Amino acid sequence: MRFLRLIFVAALALILVAVALANRGPVTLSAFPANFGAYLGGTWTVTLPIFLVIFLAFALGMLAGLIWEWMREAHIRREARRRHAEVERLQSEMDHLRDRHAAPRDDVLAILDQPSPAKPGAPTGAGLPATR
Template identity: 50%
Template sequence: MRAIRLFFFVILAAVLMLLAAANRDLVTISLLPQALAPFAGGQWSLTMPAFVALFLAMVFGVLVGLVWEWLREAHIRAESSRRAHDLAQLQREVGDLRRTHAAPRDDVLAILDESARKSAATPTASGATLPAPR
């Protein structure tokens, strides 16, 4: 996988270098139309090599795409956060129920359970078929 990634980056670097070498001519990028430039207080233009303008346009497109996706997925992140909060609350409730269930019960019930365990553990006399006392 690492070799494939390295190969991809080498090919991408070679293509970008060829693109830069082929587009070295200067271009003027105007940020406002010529008719609106006097109202804005001057010339709003930049002169740069064509490959720089192309690379800046690509970077700008990637940034716009990232922001667009971040805004589009905001409701998904909010839902995930809400579900994580609900999950944490349910886990706390389950822990409380486990502690409550494992806690000692009423003393009378504990004595009855203990006597029932003892009577079940003691062997009955040979031939005795009487029911256990209540």
């Protein structure tokens, strides 16, 4: 599996280098259409190689998709946290009830519930007479 991942990453890197070498020409990006930026003061343009514009657009698209999915699934994570807290509370309550009900209610019952130690020399049978 690691070998397949290495092959995939190498192929992706090779494709990205090929795209970068094929698209080295400069391109001018403007923030506003038709010199509208001149009314706001300053130049609102930047000149970059086109491969950089492609890679930045891809990266920004991936980032936007990640943020969108994170926000879309927020209610699922909130419900999972709520249910996890409820399970923890119920587990704690169940452990408390087990401890409370497993213990004998008084000392006499505790003595009766304990198995009696075997006396030395006593037969280990159930008190039945030996067969002849």
